[in-house]
Amino acid sequence: MAERDTASQIEVPRLPVSERDRRYAALRAAMRAAGVEVLILPANHSRWDQMMADSRYLTSIGGYGTETLTIFPAAGEVTAGVFNRANWWKRAQDWVSDVRDCGNRWGLLVIDRLRELGIAQDACIAISGLGWLARAPDGIVPYATVTKIKEAFPRAKIVDGSDLVLRLRAVKSDVEIDILRRSLTIIETMLDVATSRARPGMREKEIYAAMIGAMLSAGGELPSMLIFGSGRNIGGGQFVPTDRVLQAGDIITGEIQANHCGYSGQIVHPISLGTQPADYGDVLKVSADCMLAIADTMRTGKTMGDLMDVSERVVAAAPPGYALSHPILHARGLGDEFPYQTKDVDVAKFRAIELVEGMAFVVKPRVTAPTKLSAQIGETFVVRPGGGERLGKRALTLRVV
Numbered sequence: 001m002a003e004r005d006t007a008s009q010i011e012v013p014r015l016p017v018s019e020r021d022r023r024y025a026a027l028r029a030a031m032r033a034a035g036v037e038v039l040i041l042p043a044n045h046s047r048w049d050q051m052m053a054d055s056r057y058l059t060s061i062g063g064y065g066t067e068t069l070t071i072f073p074a075a076g077e078v079t080a081g082v083f084n085r086a087n088w089w090k091r092a093q094d095w096v097s098d099v100r101d102c103g104n105r106w107g108l109l110v111i112d113r114l115r116e117l118g119i120a121q122d123a124c125i126a127i128s129g130l131g132w133l134a135r136a137p138d139g140i141v142p143y144a145t146v147t148k149i150k151e152a153f154p155r156a157k158i159v160d161g162s163d164l165v166l167r168l169r170a171v172k173s174d175v176e177i178d179i180l181r182r183s184l185t186i187i188e189t190m191l192d193v194a195t196s197r198a199r200p201g202m203r204e205k206e207i208y209a210a211m212i213g214a215m216l217s218a219g220g221e222l223p224s225m226l227i228f229g230s231g232r233n234i235g236g237g238q239f240v241p242t243d244r245v246l247q248a249g250d251i252i253t254g255e256i257q258a259n260h261c262g263y264s265g266q267i268v269h270p271i272s273l274g275t276q277p278a279d280y281g282d283v284l285k286v287s288a289d290c291m292l293a294i295a296d297t298m299r300t301g302k303t304m305g306d307l308m309d310v311s312e313r314v315v316a317a318a319p320p321g322y323a324l325s326h327p328i329l330h331a332r333g334l335g336d337e338f339p340y341q342t343k344d345v346d347v348a349k350f351r352a353i354e355l356v357e358g359m360a361f362v363v364k365p366r367v368t369a370p371t372k373l374s375a376q377i378g379e380t381f382v383v384r385p386g387g388g389e390r391l392g393k394r395a396l397t398l399r400v401v
Helices: 017-034 050-059 086-092 106-117 143-152 162-170 174-197 204-217 278-297 304-316 344-350
Strands: 038-041 068-073 079-082 098-101 124-127 157-160 226-231 251-257 323-325 329-331 360-363 366-368 374-376 379-382
Touching (some): 017 050, 017 124, 017 162, 038 050, 038 106, 038 162, 050 068, 050 162, 068 106, 079 086, 124 143, 174 204, 174 251, 204 226, 278 304, 278 360, 278 374, 278 379, 304 323
Parallel strands (some): 038 124, 079 098, 124 157
Antiparallel strands (some): 038 068, 068 079, 323 366, 360 379
């Protein structure tokens, strides 16, 4: 790899090169086993950059909507293509030295680089995101990109390479888990700011803006998901903050994330503007009990089905009429993560998946009372031999202001 001018480096958070080397070795072993000669990781900034996690996983390039396509050969130098400002990204990271401007002409970039690498016309070329992803069942690869590659390599075997990186990303290293801990610290700072600022008479957008400002100041990056909502008897928020004026008796709730180096944990933690009916506290306690029971079961060797079963048992032991709805939990990390469970249909589909130490999940069971009042609390945990390691530190009780 070419020498880097360290004096001109840009001050942004960086992952160590040793982490890059670990990932490259693991991925190349998986590629050899699958008979894949080159893996293409497409550019995509959908869902707060979550659909571009593979490229960032192998280049550390990303954030703020930066589109990056990565060409990862089984042997040879890795190439990253960006829309423009490649020289800036060469200085902002030390994982990849071959960073190229391509003006979003992704197909042409791939073809040029495959020819430089001497990839045979009948090679096996894998493209991540060509098929199913957890949050994109139709895939994320542009039709025109695939067409151009097929025209240039008509005898090549083009296959879906989604699992090659997705399975590696599912199990986090110590470096990755430390980044997730930092994410949770940032998230809890955002929650503290919302708690300190939220009062009747303020608009939703004012609280939302304060939380985003706190996130950036604490080391987070954009884009980052923040689902936010307020009102009486609400169980969740929406993607768009409104000009609604907060009222006494409101609940503020939603899903709070904060990307750091692309990684994001998640919490759900309601704030009450004044007191709530007694049954709201009861429902929230069942949700918290369910979450902690799942975390206790989140041990190496258990299965996704075990986690779902324990959540059902906790709610079944609650007063008559209490019900559990999905999502219960899903994987967290750099992007569109695996394994996950968000809908009833996923329970059967993913029951047999065995938990491995280093997997990370947000656990956020939503519970509904007989009165149809619902509540939810959520936290990020890492699978450990003795049970889930909680990454947050705040008290798991309703915040009242």
